[in-house]
Amino acid sequence: MRYISASIVIPVKGSFMRKGVVAMDEYGAIKGVYEETDPAVSDVKIEFYDGVLIPGFVNTHCHIELSHMLGKTKKGTGLPRFLADVMKKRDTKEKDILAKIQAADEMMFKNGIQAVGDHVNTELSAKTKAGSPIKYHTFVEVMAMTKEDIQPRVDKARDIEFYFDANHTSITPHAPYSCSKELFKAFRKLVNEDNILSVHNQESDEENKLYRYRQGEFLDFYKEMGLHADAFKAQARNSIQSYLTHLSKNNPLILVHNTYMSLKDVDFIERLGRDVYFCMCPKSNLFIEGKLPKILNFIPNQNRMVIGTDSLASNDTLDILEELKVISSHYNQLDFLQILPWATINGAEALGLADELGSIEVGKTPGLVLLEGMNNLRLTERVTLKRIV
Numbered sequence: 512m513r514y515i516s517a518s519i520v521i522p523v524k525g526s527f528m529r530k531g532v533v534a535m536d537e538y539g540a541i542k543g544v545y546e547e548t549d550p551a552v553s554d555v556k557i558e559f560y561d562g563v564l565i566p567g568f569v570n571t572h573c574h575i576e577l578s579h580m581l582g583k584t585k586k587g588t589g590l591p592r593f594l595a596d597v598m599k600k601r602d603t604k605e606k607d608i609l610a611k612i613q614a615a616d617e618m619m620f621k622n623g624i625q626a627v628g629d630h631v632n633t634e635l636s637a638k639t640k641a642g643s644p645i646k647y648h649t650f651v652e653v654m655a656m657t658k659e660d661i662q663p664r665v666d667k668a669r670d671i672e673f674y675f676d677a678n679h680t681s682i683t684p685h686a687p688y689s690c691s692k693e694l695f696k697a698f699r700k701l702v703n704e705d706n707i708l709s710v711h712n713q714e715s716d717e718e719n720k721l722y723r724y725r726q727g728e729f730l731d732f733y734k735e736m737g738l739h740a741d742a743f744k745a746q747a748r749n750s751i752q753s754y755l756t757h758l759s760k761n762n763p764l765i766l767v768h769n770t771y772m773s774l775k776d777v778d779f780i781e782r783l784g785r786d787v788y789f790c791m792c793p794k795s796n797l798f799i800e801g802k803l804p805k806i807l808n809f810i811p812n813q814n815r816m817v818i819g820t821d822s823l824a825s826n827d828t829l830d831i832l833e834e835l836k837v838i839s840s841h842y843n844q845l846d847f848l849q850i851l852p853w854a855t856i857n858g859a860e861a862l863g864l865a866d867e868l869g870s871i872e873v874g875k876t877p878g879l880v881l882l883e884g885m886n887n888l889r890l891t892e893r894v895t896l897k898r899i900v
Contacts, residue, residue: 520533523851562882566871567878567880570819572765575629579611579612595732622830622832623898625877628648650681653694686714688717691743692753693742706762709767714770722749751766799825835847883895
């Protein structure tokens, strides 16, 4: 048994404790959480760390199979151009892809990440995930813009799904700009109610232009890539208001990016009574579009806010602490205790892993991470991270 203490312990669920003590067994399971003065820890050997002790992070959105694309895309081109670059440059030797996947997994664990919601189009990351200390939920993406493509694309996704942990894998529509209305409707019958969906949403204003007016850069993108865009008709409303009603209301749903989601869009979701998690990937958004979501519009839904890194195609690292620093620097009215649940327990709940991690509670195996260099629980650039467990 290890007894681990720090200047401040933040369980996430419950108040923080000064010099609190966490009892953990050899398997990383928490057996007790104590105040410094609790008699239960009066005569035990305590490991003490100068810093802030928190549970391991949850990266709710990643594409680990794109890790070989670090440095291969240009910054600030906008989403359609970025997607074209990824599609044209993602093919490389399988051994190189596998090596970069393994390195990315090791990077995330070192960066204090305990669980990941990861999107895939192939089975290439399966071996790394099976041997990783990180808990993964794998989302197999389905893209289909014509009726004829739906069944073969779904069949392919089912084949890929077979390679991953059956209890933590689901198929999902990729994005409004890559899925027809018929595909969204098809998901009502394709999946069970416990199938978690994770949809790229309003990452670019070009997506809204496509749905509102059938105009914009996506039409050029489809032409360049030889894709058929006949499925998209002018809807006179943003994409989220056009496709969300076609998805089953009973499936858990993560909307990723939300860079151009308006307050009216948020209100639309609330009127539907839909249980939605909003995933922010700030560094990726700044890389691709040079813009952050209007995060304050989502604040009434704080228990539904989660954090992701996206891939190394649009980021220079896979580090949730760095994502939190970006949010903190742009929205200084949000304090650390307010946004920490976004990167821990909320993500665990979104991925169906809250019974195992996301908070420092008895029975969980959340991992323990030490933040050093914090002053009065303020998140600044000088704060660094060390994994303890």
